[in-house]
Amino acid sequence: MADYKLRRSLLYVPGNMPSMLQNIPLFQCDAVQIDLEDAVPLSEKDAARILVRRYLENYKDRNKEILVRINGLDTKWALDDLKAVLPALPNGIRLPKADSPEIVERLDTLLTEYEEELGLEVGYFRILPSIETAQGVLNAAKTALASERLIGLAFGAEDYTATMEINRTKTGEELFNARMNVLWGAKAAGIQAIDSIFADVNDMESLRKETELIKKLGFTGKCMINPRQIDIIHDVFAPKQEEVDYALEVIEAIKRAREMGTGVISLKGKMIDRPVVVRAARVLNTARAHGMVDVVINEEDINGTE
Amino acid sequence: MKILKKGQAGTMQSSDLMVVVEPAEDLIVEIESTVKKQFEHLIRAKIDEVLAKFDTKSGRISINDRGALDYAIEARLEAALQRAGGK
Numbered sequence: 001m002a003d004y005k006l007r008r009s010l011l012y013v014p015g016n017m018p019s020m021l022q023n024i025p026l027f028q029c030d031a032v033q034i035d036l037e038d039a040v041p042l043s044e045k046d047a048a049r050i051l052v053r054r055y056l057e058n059y060k061d062r063n064k065e066i067l068v069r070i071n072g073l074d075t076k077w078a079l080d081d082l083k084a085v086l087p088a089l090p091n092g093i094r095l096p097k098a099d100s101p102e103i104v105e106r107l108d109t110l111l112t113e114y115e116e117e118l119g120l121e122v123g124y125f126r127i128l129p130s131i132e133t134a135q136g137v138l139n140a141a142k143t144a145l146a147s148e149r150l151i152g153l154a155f156g157a158e159d160y161t162a163t164m165e166i167n168r169t170k171t172g173e174e175l176f177n178a179r180m181n182v183l184w185g186a187k188a189a190g191i192q193a194i195d196s197i198f199a200d201v202n203d204m205e206s207l208r209k210e211t212e213l214i215k216k217l218g219f220t221g222k223c224m225i226n227p228r229q230i231d232i233i234h235d236v237f238a239p240k241q242e243e244v245d246y247a248l249e250v251i252e253a254i255k256r257a258r259e260m261g262t263g264v265i266s267l268k269g270k271m272i273d274r275p276v277v278v279r280a281a282r283v284l285n286t287a288r289a290h291g292m293v294d295v296v297i298n299e300e301d302i303n304g305t306e
Numbered sequence: 307m308k309i310l311k312k313g314q315a316g317t318m319q320s321s322d323l324m325v326v327v328e329p330a331e332d333l334i335v336e337i338e339s340t341v342k343k344q345f346e347h348l349i350r351a352k353i354d355e356v357l358a359k360f361d362t363k364s365g366r367i368s369i370n371d372r373g374a375l376d377y378a379i380e381a382r383l384e385a386a387l388q389r390a391g392g393k
Contacts, residue, residue, distance in 0.1 A: 053381070
């Protein structure tokens with residue numbers, strides 16, 4: 001539970017638009033993903049990466065995590081993207097088309113080379129791979145273990161439905177199995193699971209429903225294409241006061257249980273044992289990241305002592 | 307960088323600028339800006355600084371500024387110079 005960085009909301013910002021780039025400090029999201037890939041026309045790839053480099057060099061007092069979505073490693077632009085932006089020290093790279101662990105490993109090697117060249121500790125640059133093709137979904141479990149740099153797996157529903165030759169719907173039935181594969185891969189590797197964008201910026205109701213659904217499934221964050229979507233996403237991910245109160249009661253109850261020499265106790269007629277405590281600890285850690293409580297839950301609270 | 311051919315970069319969107327560089331015998335910098343009255347001297351200073359950094363000593367540099375900040379001025383001029391063949 002050490003790395004409990006909130007990544008509820010990851011906003012895409014087009015890399016070739018100064019008017020959007022220079023608003024990055026003002027957006028209330030947890031992270032931005034400056035886009036050199038789909039948001040930049042082929043004729044502007046060179047100019048966009050220069051713009052992003054110069055922007056990041058000037059953005060010194062950073063107040064959120066900065067990822068740069070480079071072009072796919074199978075394109076002729078990817079290496080120039082890395083060369084241009086890494087010296088300006090983004091926190092990490094959003095890697096499109098992470099169809100296999102080998103692709104992530106290749107980026108890992110490149111990042112190590114840049115870290116050595118720039119005099120940074122190895123592992124400074126993080127990676128968030130996009131699982132956005134049928135092949136990527138099939139390999140998600142292996143991809144999640146491909147590098148120590150991974151902060152999570154990100155599901156890309158737009159590209160995924162395109163490769164599946166299907167339409168994306170607002171209710172998302174067509175995405176269930178893919179989302180679960182991404183989730184299993186991420187959870188088994190102990191990293192975060194980040195959901196896809198929701199494309200209709202005028203339909204806030206469906207955005208809320210989709211965010212509630214993916215939170216229920218286990219995703220801890222969602223990508224966005226418009227800052228107007230931030231509030232709803234944060235609202236859905238914020239722990240409810242009742243959940244927090246209940247979690248605090250659970251922790252108290254299990255402490256009482258251990259004093260009595262047992263690992264299980266009843267709270268308001270419900271059985272409390274280790275898995276319930278683990279979930280409560282998770283709620284409290286999230287609540288702490290939201291500034292709702294200041295208790296620190298450690299391993300001893302969860303597992304007791306020998 | 308030496309300007310070998312015409313190079314253009316940027317857009318006419320707000321907070322951006324359009325830069326056109328062309329070969330010329332002397333160094334000529336022309337600035338049009340939505341905020342010309344207040345900021346022409348600062349834009350010119352930034353352009354001069356970037357030209358000096360890239361060791362560009364001659365050429366016609368035309369700027370059409372839409373209220374860009376320094377980083378964007380630097381980036382667009384740099385992109386235009388690169389496209390003008392000056393590696």
